[in-house]
Amino acid sequence: MTEQHEAPGGVSGRALQKDIPQATVARLATYLRVLAMLADDGVLIVSSEELAVAAGVNSAKLRKDLSFLGPNGVRGVGYDVVKLRTRIEDVLGLSGGHRVVLVGAGNLGRALVGYGGFKRRGFSVVGIFDSDPAVIGRTVAGHSVRDAAALHEAIIALDPTIAVITVPDEAAQDVCDRLVAAGVQSILSFAPSVLIAPPTVEIRRVDLAVEMQMLSFERTRNAEPEPLAEVAHAVSGRIARHVPTPHSSAAHPALKHSASHSATEPSSKGSAVTP
Amino acid sequence: MTEQHEAPGGVSGRALQKDIPQATVARLATYLRVLAMLADDGVLIVSSEELAVAAGVNSAKLRKDLSFLGPNGVRGVGYDVVKLRTRIEDVLGLSGGHRVVLVGAGNLGRALVGYGGFKRRGFSVVGIFDSDPAVIGRTVAGHSVRDAAALHEAIIALDPTIAVITVPDEAAQDVCDRLVAAGVQSILSFAPSVLIAPPTVEIRRVDLAVEMQMLSFERTRNAEPEPLAEVAHAVSGRIARHVPTPHSSAAHPALKHSASHSATEPSSKGSAVTP
DNA sequence: AACTGTGAAAACTTTCACAGCA
DNA sequence: TGCTGTGAAAGTTTTCACAGTT
Structure with missing residues (x-):
C-alpha cells in the first residue's frame, strides 16, 4: 500500500482519492449509512469494533479501509462520528450533492x-x-x-x-x-x-437477479456435502429445522457475510462494472 | 487451483460446485442471461470472445470462469449454447426451480x-x-x-x-x-x-444507494486530476462533450467493464428489473 | 486456423499482529 | 489501558500467454 494519503504538510480538505481500493469504496457507503444512524441517535464517538459489527465486516478491515482516507480516529478512544461521516462524504464526492x-x-x-x-x-x-x-x-x-x-x-x-x-x-x-x-x-x-x-x-x-442466483448456489453447495451417500434423512423440509433463539438483535457477533455483495459491499464482486 | 472438477471417471450430471470462486459465481449469472438471449435468437455455438463481449468481461476471465465447471467447449469451435446454459443452471442450483x-x-x-x-x-x-x-x-x-x-x-x-x-x-x-x-x-x-x-x-x-455512491466517487476522482491548478476550462458541462456514434449494438469491441464485483460488483451483479 | 483450457505471474484484498499514541 | 494505524503475510482474483484439440 502506497501511502499517498499521508497528507504531510497542511493539505486542506479532502484530497487524494487516488488509489483507494475499489473494494474499500464499496464499503465506505455502508459505513456512511451506519454513521448517519449513529449521529441520529446522538452518538459522538464510535470504536472500529462497534462500527464494524454494525456494518457487517471485521474491525481490521474497517480500520484498514479508513486508513486510506488518512488519520481519522484517536488512538485509545475511537472515531468522532460527525467528523468521520463528513470525511467519507467528502471522499466519495457527496458533499456537493x-x-x-x-x-x-x-x-x-x-x-x-x-x-x-x-x-x-x-x-x-x-x-x-x-x-x-x-x-x-x-x-x-x-x-x-x-x-x-x-x-x-x-x-x-x-x-x-x-x-x-x-x-x-x-x-x-x-x-x-x-x-x-x-x-x-x-x-x-x-x-x-x-x-x-x-x-x-x-x-x-445492477442486476437484481444475480443476488438470487448466488443465494441459490450457496444453498445448493451447502445442501450437498455427501455426493455419494443417498442421504439418510430425506425429510422434505416441511418441519422447521432450526428454531433459532429469538436473539436480542444487539450484541450479536454474527459476522458472517464476507462480502461479495454486490450491490452490497464486497461487492467487489456483487454487481458492477468498471475496468 | 485445485482441479476437483476434472470428473475423471464418468461422474454424472452436475457436481463439485465446491471451490468455485465467489467472483466466478457472480458472473455465471450474467453469462446465463446472455446465453438465454442467444438461445432465443437461435444461436447454436458461441466463442468465448463473443460471450465475453456480451457479458462485459474479457475472454480470458470468461474461459477461466467456465473452466471451473469442467470442460464445456470444443477447441477450435466454441461453446454449445444450450449445453453451456444447462450446465451453468445446474451448477447454480437453478434447475430444480x-x-x-x-x-x-x-x-x-x-x-x-x-x-x-x-x-x-x-x-x-x-x-x-x-x-x-x-x-x-x-x-x-x-x-x-x-x-x-x-x-x-x-x-x-x-x-x-x-x-x-x-x-x-x-x-x-x-x-x-x-x-x-x-x-x-x-x-x-x-x-x-x-x-x-x-x-x-x-x-x-443489496443496498441500492451503494452503486450511486460508487459512481459519485469515480466521477469525483476523474474530475480532479490537478489538485493544485485552478483548472482552465471551467465549463460547467453544458455542452455535449461526446456525440457518440450511434453504434450498431453488435460487433462492438468495447470491453470496458471488468466487474469487480461484485459485488462489488464488484457488484457487481446480474439481471434486473423493469417497470 | 481457430479457439478452449490452464499453469504461472501479477494484481488486488483480507487478515494478522503489533507498534504507537492518548 | 484501550484503541487506532499499518507493515507484512495470507488468500483471492485477474491477466498473460501458450499448450492442446478439432
Whole structure:
C-alpha cells in the first residue's frame, strides 16, 4: 500500500482519492449509512469494533479501509462520528450533492425515488422521464413525469450529475445513447444488458437477479456435502429445522457475510462494472 | 487451483460446485442471461470472445470462469449454447426451480415480482406478504397479498427456498427473525441494515444507494486530476462533450467493464428489473 | 486456423499482529 | 489501558500467454 494519503504538510480538505481500493469504496457507503444512524441517535464517538459489527465486516478491515482516507480516529478512544461521516462524504464526492435524473417511471423507478436514504444521502432527483403516455404527466415523488422524447433538451437544461436507467431492457441502450449524447457522464443502469458507451462515461449496472442466483448456489453447495451417500434423512423440509433463539438483535457477533455483495459491499464482486 | 472438477471417471450430471470462486459465481449469472438471449435468437455455438463481449468481461476471465465447471467447449469451435446454459443452471442450483416468498409489497417488491426475467430464470413467486391493511388483499402479479401477521404458518406451508425482504428498514430485522423461525434458509434483503441471523442462514443484502455512491466517487476522482491548478476550462458541462456514434449494438469491441464485483460488483451483479 | 483450457505471474484484498499514541 | 494505524503475510482474483484439440 502506497501511502499517498499521508497528507504531510497542511493539505486542506479532502484530497487524494487516488488509489483507494475499489473494494474499500464499496464499503465506505455502508459505513456512511451506519454513521448517519449513529449521529441520529446522538452518538459522538464510535470504536472500529462497534462500527464494524454494525456494518457487517471485521474491525481490521474497517480500520484498514479508513486508513486510506488518512488519520481519522484517536488512538485509545475511537472515531468522532460527525467528523468521520463528513470525511467519507467528502471522499466519495457527496458533499456537493448530486442532481439525479431518472429515466423509466415504472415500479422500480418509483421505488428508487421513494427510497428515503436517497435524498438523505445527498442525491436529489431533478427530473423523471418515461415514454409511456399513460405515465407522462403523472406526479411521482413530487415530480411531474416528462416525455422521454424530450430527453436531450431536458438533460442539457437540468445538467444532472447522474442518470439512472430503469426502463425495459430493449429500450436501455437507446436511452443510454441519448443520455451520453446530451453529455451525461455517470449512469446507473438496472437493465440486464451491458450498455455500450464511450470510455469516458462511467456506467454501473445492477442486476437484481444475480443476488438470487448466488443465494441459490450457496444453498445448493451447502445442501450437498455427501455426493455419494443417498442421504439418510430425506425429510422434505416441511418441519422447521432450526428454531433459532429469538436473539436480542444487539450484541450479536454474527459476522458472517464476507462480502461479495454486490450491490452490497464486497461487492467487489456483487454487481458492477468498471475496468 | 485445485482441479476437483476434472470428473475423471464418468461422474454424472452436475457436481463439485465446491471451490468455485465467489467472483466466478457472480458472473455465471450474467453469462446465463446472455446465453438465454442467444438461445432465443437461435444461436447454436458461441466463442468465448463473443460471450465475453456480451457479458462485459474479457475472454480470458470468461474461459477461466467456465473452466471451473469442467470442460464445456470444443477447441477450435466454441461453446454449445444450450449445453453451456444447462450446465451453468445446474451448477447454480437453478434447475430444480425456486419457490420465492416476498415480504413487502411496496414499489420495490412489485418491481421485483413484475420482472419478467424472474420467472424465466426459474424463480417462481409462491407468496406475497405485507402488513399494510391497505395493501393486504390486493392482487399483485397474480397473487393476493397476504397479511404478514400470518407469516409463520404461511411460510411453513409454502416451504419457500428463498425469501425476499422489501420492507422498510425498521421492520426488516423483525421480518427476518420470523422468517428464520419458520425455517427459511436463504434470504435476500433490500433493507439497508445488516440483518442478524444464525450462521446457517444465508443472507445477502443489496443496498441500492451503494452503486450511486460508487459512481459519485469515480466521477469525483476523474474530475480532479490537478489538485493544485485552478483548472482552465471551467465549463460547467453544458455542452455535449461526446456525440457518440450511434453504434450498431453488435460487433462492438468495447470491453470496458471488468466487474469487480461484485459485488462489488464488484457488484457487481446480474439481471434486473423493469417497470 | 481457430479457439478452449490452464499453469504461472501479477494484481488486488483480507487478515494478522503489533507498534504507537492518548 | 484501550484503541487506532499499518507493515507484512495470507488468500483471492485477474491477466498473460501458450499448450492442446478439432
